[in-house]
Amino acid sequence: MITLVPLGLSAQGDPERGEVLAYTCSGCHGIPFYKNIYPTYSVPKLGGQNQEYLIAALKAYREGTRQHATMQAQAATLSDQDILDVTAYFVSIGENGS
C-alpha cells in the first residue's frame, strides 16, 4: 500500500528518482555495519526512517547547522526536490516490508 498517505504534513517526492539519487548514499549507508572513521561509529540505517526527520537532517547538513564533513558535502549538492525524492526512496524501503 504505497498509496497510503499519513495524516498531517505529509512530505512527498518520487521514490523512483530518489533511488537513482541514492546511489551515492549507498556507498556508506548501503553497506551493513559500515563505520564512520572518526569518531568511529556505524553510519545510521535509513531504510524506513521517517521522511520529515530525514528532510530536516539533510537540510541541516546543507545549511551547516548539523555538522559532518561528508554529509555536509553530499547535502550541498542536493536541491529541495532531490531531498524530497531521495528521502521518499528511503521511506519506501520500510514499506516494502523486511
Place this chain on the structure above:
Amino acid sequence: MNRLTLMTIVLMTSMFLAAITSPAHAAGGDYRRGLEKSQVCQSCHGRTGNESLQPSYPRLAGQHEDYLVHALKSYRNGSRQNAVMAGFAGNLSDRDIADLAAWYSRQEGLQDLDVE
C-alpha cells in the same frame, strides 16, 4: 625490568584482554535497564522506537547501537543541536546512554539500504 614491573604488565595485559573479550563488554549496555530508563524517551519515540509522536522525530528501533550512543553523546555535548534533545541528553550518564542504545537497537525496525 624488575619482577614487580613484569608482574604489573602481565596483570594489566590480562585485565585488558578480559575487558575487550568479555560478553558484558561486547553487549555494551543492558537493554533491560534501557527499557526501564526509556520512560521519558517513550513519550516521543514510543516503547520500541517505532511510534514517533511527530513525523519529524526519528524512528530509533533497530538503529545501530553505536550510532545511537554517538547521537546521544553529541546532543549531550552540544555538537549536535536540538533544543528538546539537549534537555534530555544533558541528564544522561554514559551508562544511561549505553543502556538506552542497547534497548532501542534491539527492536525490530529500521533497515539498511539494499545494495543490489
